[in-house]
Amino acid sequence: MPNILLLGGTSEASALARLLADADMPTTLSYAGRTDHPRAQPVPVRVGGFGGVEGLARHLRDHRITHLVDATHPFAAQMSANAVEAARIAAVPLIALTRPAWRAQPGDRWTHVPDIAGAVAALAGPPRRVMLALGRMHVDAFAAQPQHHYLLRFVDPPATPPVLPDHSLIVDRGPFNVEGDSALMQAHGIELVLCKNAGGTGAQAKLLAARALDLPVILIDRPVLPPRDEVHSPHAVLRWLGHAADRGV
Ligand code: 3Y8
Ligand code: NAP
Numbered sequence: 001m002p003n004i005l006l007l008g009g010t011s012e013a014s015a016l017a018r019l020l021a022d023a024d025m026p027t028t029l030s031y032a033g034r035t036d037h038p039r040a041q042p043v044p045v046r047v048g049g050f051g052g053v054e055g056l057a058r059h060l061r062d063h064r065i066t067h068l069v070d071a072t073h074p075f076a077a078q079m080s081a082n083a084v085e086a087a088r089i090a091a092v093p094l095i096a097l098t099r100p101a102w103r104a105q106p107g108d109r110w111t112h113v114p115d116i117a118g119a120v121a122a123l124a125g126p127p128r129r130v131m132l133a134l135g136r137m138h139v140d141a142f143a144a145q146p147q148h149h150y151l152l153r154f155v156d157p158p159a160t161p162p163v164l165p166d167h168s169l170i171v172d173r174g175p176f177n178v179e180g181d182s183a184l185m186q187a188h189g190i191e192l193v194l195c196k197n198a199g200g201t202g203a204q205a206k207l208l209a210a211r212a213l214d215l216p217v218i219l220i221d222r223p224v225l226p227p228r229d230e231v232h233s234p235h236a237v238l239r240w241l242g243h244a245a246d247r248g249v
Pocket of ligand 2: 007008009010030031032034047048049050051052053055056071072073075076077078079080082196
C-alpha cells in the first residue's frame with residue numbers, strides 16, 4: 001500500500017490531494033507554515049519545515065513514505081532541492097508536479113529579469129505606479145527604488161508595515177480572476193506589473209489583465225532546480241503512482 005508525502009502550497013497540489021483522497025490513497029500534505037490559515041485539505045496535513053535534507057530523509061524513513069511528490073511552487077527552490085537529495089538518501093521515488101513557465105502571447109509587453117535583484121534594477125527611473133505582485137517575502141528589496149507607488153498584495157496582514165514609503169496594501173489570497181485583477185489595477189492606476197514567472201492558472205489573472213489593459217510586465221525567471229522527473233498534471237502523478245506501485249516500489 002502506498003504512503004505518499006505531498007509537498008504542497010500550490011493549486012495543483014490541492015487538486016492532486018483531492019484526487020488522492022478520492023482514490024483512498026494514504027497521503028499527507030505538507031505546508032511550510034508560511035500563512036496563518038492555509039487552505040483546508042481532504043487529506044491529513046502537516047505544517048513546518050523538516051530540518052533540511054537530513055530532517056526530510058529521516059521523516060521519509062520514520063514515516064515509511066513510499067512516494068514523495070514535490071508539488072511546491074517553482075520558486076520554492078530550497079524545498080525542491082532538498083526533496084531531490086532526501087529522496088536519494090532515503091531511496092524513495094520522487095516526482096515533481098510543476099507547471100510550465102508562462103510564455104508571452106501576442107499583445108504581451110513582457111521584460112524578463114533573472115531574479116529579484118534584476119527586478120529591482122529594472123525599476124530605476126522616474127516614479128510609476130507599480131503592482132508588485134510578489135507577496136511579502138521580498139518586498140524590502142524594493143526600498144532601493146522608493147520613488148514608485150507600489151500596490152502590494154499579501155496573503156496575511158503583515159506583522160510590521162512594509163518599508164516602502166509609498167504603497168497600498170491589499171490582503172487577499174488567490175486563485176485570482178481577470179475581472180478582479182483588472183478592476184484592481186484600474187482602481188489603483190497601475191502602469192506596470194512586476195511578478196514571478198510562477199506558471200499555472202492561480203496567479204495568471206494579473207498577466208491577462210495587463211494584456212487587456214496594454215500594460216508592461218516585468219517577469220522574474222524561475223530559479224534553476226536540480227534535475228528530477230517532472231509532470232505537469234495531477235493525473236500524470238496518479239499514473240506515476242500506479243506505475244511505480246506496479247513495479248512494487
Ligand atoms: C503557504 C497556502 C491553493 C494554493 C493557492 C498557485 C496559486 C493562489 C498566486 C499575486 C501573486 C505569490 C504568493 C501566490 C499564489 C496560489 C496558491 C498562490 C502569489 C498560498 C499558501 C501558502 C502560500 C505562500 C505564499 C508566499 C508568497 C506566495 C502570495 C495557503 C496561499 C506572491 C507567489 O506571507 C508570506 O510569507 C507568503 C509567502 C510564499 C510569496 C512571497 O514571497 O510572499 N505564496 N501561498 C504555503 C506553505 O506554508 O507551505 O495558505 O492556502 C498558496 C497559493 N498561493 O491550494 O489554493 O498555485 O501558485 N502565492 C507568486 O506566484 O508570485 C500571489 O498576488 O498575484
Ligand atoms: P523554500 O524557500 O524553497 O524553502 C525554505 C524552507 O521552507 C525549506 O527548506 C523547508 O524547511 C521549508 N518548506 C518549504 N516548503 C515546505 C513544505 N511544503 N512543507 C514543509 N516545509 C517546507 O520555500 P518557499 O519559497 O518559502 O515556499 C514555502 C511554501 O510556500 C511552499 O509550500 C511553496 O509551495 C509555497 N509557495 C511558495 C511560493 C513562492 O513564491 N516561493 C508561491 C506560492 C506558494 P526545512 O529545510 O526545515 O525542511
